[in-house]
Amino acid sequence: MAKKVNPAMYIAGGFFLLLFIFGVIAVVLYPTPYTVESHVELGDTVAVEYVGTFDNGTVFDSNEGKLPLVFTVGEHEVVKGFEDAVLGMTVGETKEVRIAPEDAYPYNEDAVVSYKRSDVIEMLGSVPEVGAQVRAGIYSGVVTSVNDTTVVVDFNPPVAGQYLNFKITVLEIKEDESLEHS
Known part of the structure; x- marks a missing residue:
C-alpha cells in the first residue's frame, strides 16, 4: 500500500528552507549593529601609539608616525603604570594618563x-x-x-623619579593571540 503524500508538507518544508537561507544571507550581509566591543584585558596583546611627556610638556619619547608599540598586558614588558592605563581601553580609544615614579621608573x-x-x-x-x-x-x-x-x-635613567604623562591610543587588540612584537 502506497503512502499518501501530503503536498502541504513539501510546501511547508520548502518555505522553512527558504526562510533559513534568507536568514543566513541577512546575518552575513547585514550584521547587527549591536556587536560587543573588545576591551583590553590581562593576557591580551595590544598595539598602541603613544607620546610621553614630562610635566613641563617636553616630549621624552614617542612612536607617532612610527611602528606601534606591541606588548602583552600582564607580562611586564612595559612599566606598570602604562600597562594599567591600557586595561579596559577599546580599539581607537585615546587616553591621557599621569604615571607616578613608583609605577614607572623610581629613583634608585x-x-x-x-x-x-x-x-x-x-x-x-x-x-x-x-x-x-x-x-x-x-x-x-x-x-x-x-x-x-x-x-x-x-646611572639612573633620565626619566627616573619623575612623573610621566602619556597620551595612549589603542590601535589593535588580540585576545589570546600574538601580534608581532616591536
Whole structure:
C-alpha cells in the first residue's frame, strides 16, 4: 500500500528552507549593529601609539608616525603604570594618563656610584666635568659631582623619579593571540 503524500508538507518544508537561507544571507550581509566591543584585558596583546611627556610638556619619547608599540598586558614588558592605563581601553580609544615614579621608573639610590678620582683618570684619561655622559660597561650615566678625591656618577635613567604623562591610543587588540612584537 502506497503512502499518501501530503503536498502541504513539501510546501511547508520548502518555505522553512527558504526562510533559513534568507536568514543566513541577512546575518552575513547585514550584521547587527549591536556587536560587543573588545576591551583590553590581562593576557591580551595590544598595539598602541603613544607620546610621553614630562610635566613641563617636553616630549621624552614617542612612536607617532612610527611602528606601534606591541606588548602583552600582564607580562611586564612595559612599566606598570602604562600597562594599567591600557586595561579596559577599546580599539581607537585615546587616553591621557599621569604615571607616578613608583609605577614607572623610581629613583634608585643604589644606581648612584662614587669612584676614586684616580681610578676615573686611569679609565678615561681625564676627569669628566659635571653633566658629562660616561659609560661603565653596558651602563650609561651622568657625572653629578667631582671633587679632589671622588667622581659621582648617576646611572639612573633620565626619566627616573619623575612623573610621566602619556597620551595612549589603542590601535589593535588580540585576545589570546600574538601580534608581532616591536
